[in-house]
Amino acid sequence: xxxxxxxxxxxxxxxxxxxxxxxxxxxxxxxxxxxxxxxxxxxxxxxxxxxxxxxxxxxxxxxxxxxxxxxxxxxxxxxxxxxxxxxxxxxxxxxxxxxxxxxxxxxxxxxxxxxxxxxxxxxxxxxxxxxxxxxxxxxxxxxxxxxxxxxxxxxxxxxxxxxxxxxxxxxxxxxxxxxxxxxxxxxxxxxxxxxxxx
Numbered sequence: 001x002x003x004x005x006x007x008x009x010x011x012x013x014x015x016x017x018x019x020x021x022x023x024x025x026x027x028x029x030x031x032x033x034x035x036x037x038x039x040x041x042x043x044x045x046x047x048x049x050x051x052x053x054x055x056x057x058x059x060x061x062x063x064x065x066x067x068x069x070x071x072x073x074x075x076x077x078x079x080x081x082x083x084x085x086x087x088x089x090x091x092x093x094x095x096x097x098x099x100x101x102x103x104x105x106x107x108x109x110x111x112x113x114x115x116x117x118x119x120x121x122x123x124x125x126x127x128x129x130x131x132x133x134x135x136x137x138x139x140x141x142x143x144x145x146x147x148x149x150x151x152x153x154x155x156x157x158x159x160x161x162x163x164x165x166x167x168x169x170x171x172x173x174x175x176x177x178x179x180x181x182x183x184x185x186x187x188x189x190x191x192x193x194x195x196x197x198x
Contacts, residue, residue: 001026003084009093018085025061026082027101028121028146036119037066044068046110046132047124048100050079055100071110075100080123096123096149106131112139121146126153133160147174158196 004018025034029047037043045067049055051074058079062069080099086092104124109131118136120129120143133143137160144163147153150173158164168179174195175188 001082001084006085006087008087009085025058027080028123028148030058030062032119033067034065046071048073048075048104050075050077050100052078054079054081073108075103104128115141117142119144122149122151130157133157155196161197164197
């Protein structure tokens with residue numbers, strides 16, 4: 001993640017001055033893996049990094065945090081990165097360049113091993129997410145999905161997800177309804193349940 005603090009987010013065609021940028025290991029899947037490992041879980045990371053300095057940086061961070069990276073593939077080309085601006089109110093704007101994540105296909109998935117849970121997000125291709133969720137569901141393994149970057153999700157995938165972890169903008173996009181009040185949040189949650197989320 002390349003992060004810059006800004007006084008306010010720029011409008012279309014506008015340039016604003018920000019802070020010095022900071023580089024952090026990131027990626028939604030890697031963040032999930034590190035958080036689970038720090039909480040004491042045994043974590044195996046499936047995914048891809050590029051053949052660049054960012055890829056080495058990301059793998060080293062996972063290794064240092066006790067994440068098993070034996071199935072983390074290195075693909076030719078750039079790693080995925082996120083360009084993030086954060087304003088004074090703490091609101092962020094994120095642009096993700098998928099890099100190697102966008103080239104991680106179902107054919108590259110490793111053989112299955114026993115697992116207590118599978119954590120997924122949408123920074124890898126939807127076909128790969130669906131392949132993993134389908135296999136986990138067939139084996140009775142609970143699936144947690146962070147649907148970001150938000151995209152339309154097939155009902156077949158939603159029915160295989162046990163836990164959906166999302167913010168208000170993702171919830172609003174999936175339910176096609178605003179989420180600005182507790183009552184709206186409850187209405188959106190009910191709409192998502194009707195789409196197949198348990």
